[in-house]
Amino acid sequence: MDEKKIVLDSLTEMLNTGGIDRRRFLKMAGAAGITAVSANTVFAATTTCSTCSNPPATAGGAPFAIDPNTQELIDYAHKLGIDVIWDRGSPCWASQQGWGGAAGLCCFRCQMGPCTLGDATGANYGTCGASKDIVVARELVRRIAGGTASHVEHARAAARTLKGVGDGTITDYTIRDSAKLGDIYTGLGLSGAVTDADKATAVAETTLDDLCKDAGTPAWLEYKANAERKAAWAAVTLPDGPMSILPTGAGTELSEALHRTTMGVDGDMVHLATDGLKLGLVDGYCGLHAATNIQDALFGIPMLKFAQAGLSVIKQDEINIIVNGHEPILSEKIVEAVNVYNATSPPTRVNVVGMCCTGNETLMRQGVNPAGAMVQQELAIATGAVEAMVVDVQCIIPNVQRVVEALGLHTKIVTTNSHAKITGATHMQFEPEKADAVADDIVSMAVNNYSGRGSVHIPAAPPQDVVAGFSVEQILGALSAVYPLDPVGWLVKHIANNSIRGIVGIVGCATPRDAFGYRHVALSRRLLAENILVVGTGCWAHAAGQYGLLKADPIYPGVGDGLKGVLQTVADAVGLPALPSCWHMGSCVDNSRIEDVLNAVAGKARVSIPQLPVAASAPEFIAEKAVSIGTWAVDLGLFTHIGGQPFVTGSPNMVDLLTNGVEGLVGGKFYVETDPELAADTIIAKVNEKRLGLGWSILP
Numbered sequence: 075m076d077e078k079k080i081v082l083d084s085l086t087e088m089l090n091t092g093g094i095d096r097r098r099f100l101k102m103a104g105a106a107g108i109t110a111v112s113a114n115t116v117f118a119a120t121t122t123c124s125t126c127s128n129p130p131a132t133a134g135g136a137p138f139a140i141d142p143n144t145q146e147l148i149d150y151a152h153k154l155g156i157d158v159i160w161d162r163g164s165p166c167w168a169s170q171q172g173w174g175g176a177a178g179l180c181c182f183r184c185q186m187g188p189c190t191l192g193d194a195t196g197a198n199y200g201t202c203g204a205s206k207d208i209v210v211a212r213e214l215v216r217r218i219a220g221g222t223a224s225h226v227e228h229a230r231a232a233a234r235t236l237k238g239v240g241d242g243t244i245t246d247y248t249i250r251d252s253a254k255l256g257d258i259y260t261g262l263g264l265s266g267a268v269t270d271a272d273k274a275t276a277v278a279e280t281t282l283d284d285l286c287k288d289a290g291t292p293a294w295l296e297y298k299a300n301a302e303r304k305a306a307w308a309a310v311t312l313p314d315g316p317m318s319i320l321p322t323g324a325g326t327e328l329s330e331a332l333h334r335t336t337m338g339v340d341g342d343m344v345h346l347a348t349d350g351l352k353l354g355l356v357d358g359y360c361g362l363h364a365a366t367n368i369q370d371a372l373f374g375i376p377m378l379k380f381a382q383a384g385l386s387v388i389k390q391d392e393i394n395i396i397v398n399g400h401e402p403i404l405s406e407k408i409v410e411a412v413n414v415y416n417a418t419s420p421p422t423r424v425n426v427v428g429m430c431c432t433g434n435e436t437l438m439r440q441g442v443n444p445a446g447a448m449v450q451q452e453l454a455i456a457t458g459a460v461e462a463m464v465v466d467v468q469c470i471i472p473n474v475q476r477v478v479e480a481l482g483l484h485t486k487i488v489t490t491n492s493h494a495k496i497t498g499a500t501h502m503q504f505e506p507e508k509a510d511a512v513a514d515d516i517v518s519m520a521v522n523n524y525s526g527r528g529s530v531h532i533p534a535a536p537p538q539d540v541v542a543g544f545s546v547e548q549i550l551g552a553l554s555a556v557y558p559l560d561p562v563g564w565l566v567k568h569i570a571n572n573s574i575r576g577i578v579g580i581v582g583c584a585t586p587r588d589a590f591g592y593r594h595v596a597l598s599r600r601l602l603a604e605n606i607l608v609v610g611t612g613c614w615a616h617a618a619g620q621y622g623l624l625k626a627d628p629i630y631p632g633v634g635d636g637l638k639g640v641l642q643t644v645a646d647a648v649g650l651p652a653l654p655s656c657w658h659m660g661s662c663v664d665n666s667r668i669e670d671v672l673n674a675v676a677g678k679a680r681v682s683i684p685q686l687p688v689a690a691s692a693p694e695f696i697a698e699k700a701v702s703i704g705t706w707a708v709d710l711g712l713f714t715h716i717g718g719q720p721f722v723t724g725s726p727n728m729v730d731l732l733t734n735g736v737e738g739l740v741g742g743k744f745y746v747e748t749d750p751e752l753a754a755d756t757i758i759a760k761v762n763e764k765r766l767g768l769g770w771s772i773l774p
């Protein structure tokens with residue numbers, strides 16, 4: 075325990091005297107097992123503010139700020155005297171040393187505790203006798219459950235809306251893509267319905283049944299998972315015998331997980347871990363796939379969209395509404411209402427922009443400009459130019475309201491979902507039955523609020539051009555333009571011949587523990603240079619967009635020749651000057667689209683997903699949802715990189731299981747690395763290893 079403190083003190087000294095920069099500090103602290111560091115420690119040494127700053131990272135000695143506007147607004151916020159997300163760290167001293175909660179060793183499961191085990195206290199067992207292995211496993215399962223519940227609730231909201239459209243109780247929405255609804259209907263094994271309304275009702279009821287059933291596997295899992303994976307999950311074998319991880323209904327599994335992790339129930343680390351693996355499947359099929367596909371039927375399948383990304387999409391001379399959160403049910407209507415309002419030629423136009431995954435949803439389907447990632451929401455408010463930030467659920471930090479109040483801004487933070495209120499914010503309850511009216515009211519409120527504006531600071535750098543909309547249907551459509559007879563075969567041929575070395579999905583959040591988006595961009599650049607196709611979702615897409623990786627640039631800067639050639643061939647076939655270097659596939663629930671691509675490629679190549687030269691990465695994950703998605707990726711058999719340990723280091727046995735032993739159970743495993751350059755080395759090596767396993771060349 076003293077060793078970590080000595081290391082931390084020494085690193086802090088080096089940071090304070092300018093011997094190392096902040097990123098290096100975090101990297102070395104992480105290597106020493108110090109996984110959480112106080113913001114004051116990190117920021118006190120740096121330049122623009124006495125307590126905080128977010129200096130650009132460096133790459134090869136050169137400054138490497140992916141978005142100057144973020145830095146400009148952080149500095150501006152500091153001048154105004156407010157702290158932002160990069161300035162606040164864990165307030166727990168033990169966690170700052172990598173102990174206690176940061177190691178997964180704080181247990182709150184009963185009133186005999188709380189018990190903190192490990193280095194912080196020297197205790198090896200809780201009051202009940204739970205070991206470090208058990209406490210770590212229980213806490214991890216609960217975090218996976220939290221992420222899974224988030225996606226399941228998202229799917230539930232989409233399914234309930236679809237049900238209302240089907241039975242006629244909701245009239246403000248229609249089925250925008252009848253063919254997609256038909257595909258889902260058939261895919262779920264349903265038959266007999268003729269009309270869209272009846273199909274919508276049946277799909278919705280089947281989806282809702284998946285959330286509450288007590289026996290049998292989810293219909294969405296049967297529909298979307300391939301046969302090899304289903305067999306693998308059914309055949310998971312522990313030392314004491316077979317242990318299928320195929321789940322039943324989401325509610326049942328979430329309830330079971332909460333039960334098993336209460337005090338005095340499941341006391342076996344490996345047995346607990348298999349429950350986490352099972353929840354990963356609930357997340358993937360009862361959450362992600364259901365949400366994505368139902369939203370496609372209701373709101374349309376994303377196709378190529380051209381837009382601009384970054385905080386400067388907020389306009390000085392327009393009325394700005396930010397839609398922020400995850401479920402696009404209301405935001406779709408707000409975009410419609412804004413379009414109707416602007417069509418009346420008002421004196422001041424309304425500019426609707428998106429943040430977080432709601433921003434990804436409205437970009438993918440409507441071409442709405444995305445303003446930024448989750449960590450940038452306070453900065454958007456600090457511009458003073460936002461009339462309304464309309465939020466639904468997930469990743470909305472309560473500090474947005476605190477920024478409004480601390481700066482005395484006119485901005486209205488508008489909560490809209492019965493699951494999510496923020497003290498001090500304005501609540502306008504949204505129900506799909508009255509969607510148009512709520513959207514109109516919100517737009518009117520923002521328009522009326524414009525006169526209350528004070529001083530405004532829009533950051534100087536122009537937004538970046540982005541191309542989004544890479545749904546599976548769009549990808550197949552584009553490949554069909556190249557080779558209509560066998561579009562997936564054409565893609566597989568170019569993977570097998572090493573024009574495309576592999577495919578990596580980079581997903582998940584942006585972390586405030588590093589310069590904004592640095593790890594996302596550094597990793598993406600390294601992979602592109604090695605001819606690895608990068609597809610992604612979530613806050614990765616915001617960072618990639620703001621850096622220019624989603625721009626259609628015929629030069630394809632930094633992209634390997636093989637990949638460049640493939641991208642340009644597709645661009646030529648669809649009549650575009652270029653494709654973006656990376657493919658934006660949507661919001662975090664749209665990671666489901668990535669599995670559809672993997673299944674198509676694996677099926678065509680006649681191999682399993684674990685054999686493919688592919689990997690997953692969440693280099694900046696922060697949310698519980700990223701933990702559940704990562705677990706699902708491991709279930710899929712993917713080598714899954716995460717940019718920090720998920721509070722499990724208190725149990726070396728659990729670390730070994732997650733990074734090693736689990737591969738023998740489901741084919742995938744976790745790999746933890748903070749430094750994106752080192753992560754890139756390992757991921758590239760893993761892709762090469764998989765290629766060699768298939769007998770595919772790794773030579774240029």
Ligand code: BF8
Nearest residue numbers: 431469582583612613662
């Ligand atoms: O679901 S990437 S911070 S916004 S959790 Fe949240 Fe993470 Fe961003 Fe989207 Ni996903």
